[in-house]
Amino acid sequence: MSAALTDGPARASWALTGLMRGVLPVLSVLMAIIAIWYGASMMMNRAWTLDQMQRQNIDMTPIEIIAAAMTQERPVLPAPHQVAAEIWNTTIGEPIMRERRGQMQGNPRNLIFHAYHTLWPTILGFAIGGFLGVLLAVGIVHSRAMDMSVMPWAIASQTIPILAIAPIIVVVVSNLPALNAAVDQGWISDDTKLLVPKALISSYLSFFPVVVGMVAGLRSPQASDLDLMRTYSASRSQTFWKLRLPAAVPFLFTSLKVSIAAALVGTIVAELPTGARFGLGARLLTGSYYGQTIQIWSALFMAAICAAALVMILGALERVVLKRMGARA
Amino acid sequence: MVQPATALDAATPGPVIAARNLDLTFATNDGPVHALRDVNLTIDKGEFVSFIGPSGCGKTTLLRVIAALEHPTGGTITVNGMTPDAARIQRAYGYVFQAAGLYPWRSIEKNIKLPLEIMGFDRAEQDRRVRDVLALVDLEGFGKKFPWQLSGGMQQRASIARALAFDADILLMDEPFGALDEIVRDHLNEQLLTLWARTGKTIGFVTHSIPEAVYLSTKIVVMSPRPGRITDIIESDLPRARPLDIRDTPEFLAIAHRVREGLRAGHAYED
Ligand SMILES: Nc1ncnc2c1ncn2[C@@H]1O[C@H](COP(=O)(O)OP(=O)(O)O)[C@@H](O)[C@H]1O
Ligand SMILES: [Mg+2]
Numbered sequence: 120m121s122a123a124l125t126d127g128p129a130r131a132s133w134a135l136t137g138l139m140r141g142v143l144p145v146l147s148v149l150m151a152i153i154a155i156w157y158g159a160s161m162m163m164n165r166a167w168t169l170d171q172m173q174r175q176n177i178d179m180t181p182i183e184i185i186a187a188a189m190t191q192e193r194p195v196l197p198a199p200h201q202v203a204a205e206i207w208n209t210t211i212g213e214p215i216m217r218e219r220r221g222q223m224q225g226n227p228r229n230l231i232f233h234a235y236h237t238l239w240p241t242i243l244g245f246a247i248g249g250f251l252g253v254l255l256a257v258g259i260v261h262s263r264a265m266d267m268s269v270m271p272w273a274i275a276s277q278t279i280p281i282l283a284i285a286p287i288i289v290v291v292v293s294n295l296p297a298l299n300a301a302v303d304q305g306w307i308s309d310d311t312k313l314l315v316p317k318a319l320i321s322s323y324l325s326f327f328p329v330v331v332g333m334v335a336g337l338r339s340p341q342a343s344d345l346d347l348m349r350t351y352s353a354s355r356s357q358t359f360w361k362l363r364l365p366a367a368v369p370f371l372f373t374s375l376k377v378s379i380a381a382a383l384v385g386t387i388v389a390e391l392p393t394g395a396r397f398g399l400g401a402r403l404l405t406g407s408y409y410g411q412t413i414q415i416w417s418a419l420f421m422a423a424i425c426a427a428a429l430v431m432i433l434g435a436l437e438r439v440v441l442k443r444m445g446a447r448a
Numbered sequence: 449m450v451q452p453a454t455a456l457d458a459a460t461p462g463p464v465i466a467a468r469n470l471d472l473t474f475a476t477n478d479g480p481v482h483a484l485r486d487v488n489l490t491i492d493k494g495e496f497v498s499f500i501g502p503s504g505c506g507k508t509t510l511l512r513v514i515a516a517l518e519h520p521t522g523g524t525i526t527v528n529g530m531t532p533d534a535a536r537i538q539r540a541y542g543y544v545f546q547a548a549g550l551y552p553w554r555s556i557e558k559n560i561k562l563p564l565e566i567m568g569f570d571r572a573e574q575d576r577r578v579r580d581v582l583a584l585v586d587l588e589g590f591g592k593k594f595p596w597q598l599s600g601g602m603q604q605r606a607s608i609a610r611a612l613a614f615d616a617d618i619l620l621m622d623e624p625f626g627a628l629d630e631i632v633r634d635h636l637n638e639q640l641l642t643l644w645a646r647t648g649k650t651i652g653f654v655t656h657s658i659p660e661a662v663y664l665s666t667k668i669v670v671m672s673p674r675p676g677r678i679t680d681i682i683e684s685d686l687p688r689a690r691p692l693d694i695r696d697t698p699e700f701l702a703i704a705h706r707v708r709e710g711l712r713a714g715h716a717y718e719d
Contacts, residue, residue: 343549346517350543351566352536361562365553444553445594 156199163195164188197413205417206230227397230421236397237386238425240314244321245382249375251322252329259330260337260363261355270334277327281385285320286392292316313395321385325378332374336367368444372437379429387422399425464528464618464650465491465514471522472509482675483509484520489669489678493617496644496651498661499669500707501714506676507654508546511620514652515543527618539567541618542611546626548603550595550610556582557591560610567614581609584643601625601632605639612647620652625660634692637663641690658711659695662686662704670707672714680710 168187172179179187189198197205209230217226225232255273258265292298292315301307340362348358390400399418406415470487473480483506491497499507512518513525516532527535535541542563550559557578564574582588585605595603604624611619625633637660644651655661661668662684670680684703686694694700 343545343547344551347543347545347549348566349517350515350536350541351563352539353566357566361566362551365551368553445555445596447596 153199156196157189160194160196160198161185161188164191164198167191167195193410194412197416201413202416202420205413206420209417225397230402230417233397233399233402233418234421234425236395236401237383237390237399237422240317240389240398241321241379241383241386241425241429243314243318244323244385245325245379247318248322248325248382249329249378252326252374252378253333253371255326255330256333256337257359259334261359270330273327273330276323281320281324281388282391284323285389288320288323289316289389289392292319310397317386317389317395317398320389321382324385325382328374328377328381329371332370332377333367336370337363339370340366365444369441372433372440376430376433376437379433380426383422383426383429462529463490464493464495465489465526465652467513467523467525469523470510470513470520470525472506472513472518472520484513485675485677487523487676487678489681491650491652491667493650494648495666496641496664497653497667497669498665499652499654499671500656500658500661501671501676501711502673503656504676505671505673505714507671508622509676510671511543511622511652511654515541515620517543539614539616541620542614542616544604544608544611544619544621544624546623548595548600548607550603550606552595554594555591556587556593556595556598556606559595559606560591560613563610563614569614577613577615581612584612584646585609586639601628601636604628605636608640608643612643616649618650618652622654623656624653626656633660638692640664645688658704658707661707662700663690663692663695668703668707670710670714672711679714680706682706682710 165184165188168179168184168191171187172184188194189201194201209228213229214226215229215232216223218224225235227233255265255269259269260266293312298307298312298315302309302312337359344362344366345358348362353361386398387400387403390398391404395401395404399422402418402421403415406412406418467487467489470484470489471482472484473482487510499510501507509518513520514527514532516536525532528538528540530538550556551562554562560578560581561574564577569577578591582591585608587602587605587609590598590602590606595606598606604627608621608624611621625636628636640651641664653661653664655664666684666688668680668682668684669678670682671677672679682703686699686703
């Protein structure tokens with residue numbers, strides 16, 4: 120009886136402690152970041168405010184100075200609430216589509232519209248890169264020649280700064296006769312054509328983590344697991360499909376999560392030298408042309424949100440697949 | 449099923465496994481390791497043969513040579529009158545490893561189907577065989593479970609079921625119950641004998657345990673290390689039907705005594 124009486128509250132408080140344990144650290148870190156951010160923004164923007172005060176020869180109280188430093192139009196470092204407001208205004212506060220010359224089109228004032236233009240090449244590039252990565256890993260694991268020859272090149276490819284080769288890829292790809300012919304024939308639109316170099320650069324960055332992860336995964340079966348296959352006189356392809364590939368699945372998901380983040384970075388970098396008008400990279404670029412720091416920061420946050428969303432989708436897929444493969448709940 | 453087997457027996461009389469002057473040396477970084485020296489052994493159809501000896505005496509290596517997982521550096525060995533590799537391609541044996549080695553991403557049922565899929569049995573036949581062998585090892589109703597949901601003893605039984613599923617005539621088992629506690633082990637030993645009696649398979653069984661070897665075997669091969677070699681081969685005259693309490697009979701104890709002597713002799717040889 121007394122046990123039952125104490126049990127309820129004890130359990131509730133235990134659950135509460137558990138919740139606090141999970142949420143409190145996250146919250147306190149978030150608070151700390153925002154506080155530091157406000158402090159830094161205050162320090163970095165104050166000079167301009169003081170300068171303006173002197174020029175216009177007006178007096179301001181310290182509180183007024185702080186308020187002014189937090190509400191500049193082009194601050195050196197925008198305050199958190201300014202970025203938040205900008206993100207709100209350019210997503211919820213703007214229609215995604217607008218009418219232009221009698222047609223409904225995407226609205227370039229909307230950040231979601233730009234995110235969309237970055238996400239598609241990212242997903243396409245990720246698909247190409249992931250597929251290529253798996254293919255290369257299969258080759259490397261099954262052929263000693265490929266192991267010796269492909270891996271060094273794959274590593275070398277990642278040591279070249281992407282910023283250096285992105286313009287080259289953009290110029291070469293946008294002048295490909297086949298691509299231009301396809302546009303002329305009306306098979307693909309100009310917008311789609313712009314998507315191709317972005318996706319390629321994105322796949323250039325995203326194939327590598329998959330190669331490394333899949334090679335490790337395909338080589339993860341123990342000697343005894345492989346011996347079992349030998350006692351059945353299993354062929355190499357049977358050993359691949361029934362042992363190496365399933366054993367590599369957890370490795371695959373881990374590397375895909377790294378890979379999709381790299382794919383997003385690749386697309387954004389690819390948008391910088393293309394003079395792209397749409398996309399988060401384009402948004403960063405125009406922001407820096409006009410000193411629109413708030414716009415730059417909100418584009419950066421949007422990119423982070425996209426990356427987090429993509430990684431979370433893969434994480435959910437991972438849980439479903441691994442559960443079906445008998446992983447402990 | 450019975451008819452072709454008899455025909456085959458008539459066509460290939462003689463031992464199931466015959467090793468003559470078998471030698472195996474591993475080349476390692478620390479120089480050669482003489483794992484097997486001058487091994488001579490004959491195993492007839494339907495025998496239950498145990499290999500016993502201290503660790504490192506080449507029991508696993510010998511079993512792996514029979515299974516064509518290792519290749520001897522000297523001497524000859526035949527399985528069903530052919531090379532071990534040829535016998536393996538003809539699905540001559542099922543192999544049970546020391547660790548159950550079930551693939552964790554396959555259910556018990558799917559693990560047992562693994563060899564059947566590889567050997568190209570059709571779906572209906574796969575299902576039928578899975579049902580049969582699950583019953584044989586007393587695991588009915590556990591087919592849909594994943595390996596981690598089963599105890600160690602049940603996992604090892606599933607691994608035996610997997611080795612039985614494709615009806616090989618020879619069953620090679622490398623310390624299959626080594627990691628299990630004694631009560632589970634006794635139970636599995638009883639079951640293994642029942643299974644052997646029912647199927648008439650030829651069994652090669654590696655063990656550390658003298659009572660286990662004597663209880664199970666019709667022939668006990670005593671081995672000793674450095675270099676790995678056979679020091680004694682004991683034909684057991686115990687009846688084939690063996691309740692667990694046969695272990696207290698004088699006949700049983702006499703054989704156990706002789707095994708112990710053989711192990712001790714191998715040890716003294718070394719000093
Ligand atoms: N693949 C291998 N490479 C090198 N040495 C090995 C290998 N396998 C076994 N050995 C050596 O051969 C000897 C016999 O090993 P093993 O057959 O596993 O003994 P047991 O099963 O009786 O304990 C040991 O000295 C062991 O270290
Ligand atoms: Mg061993």
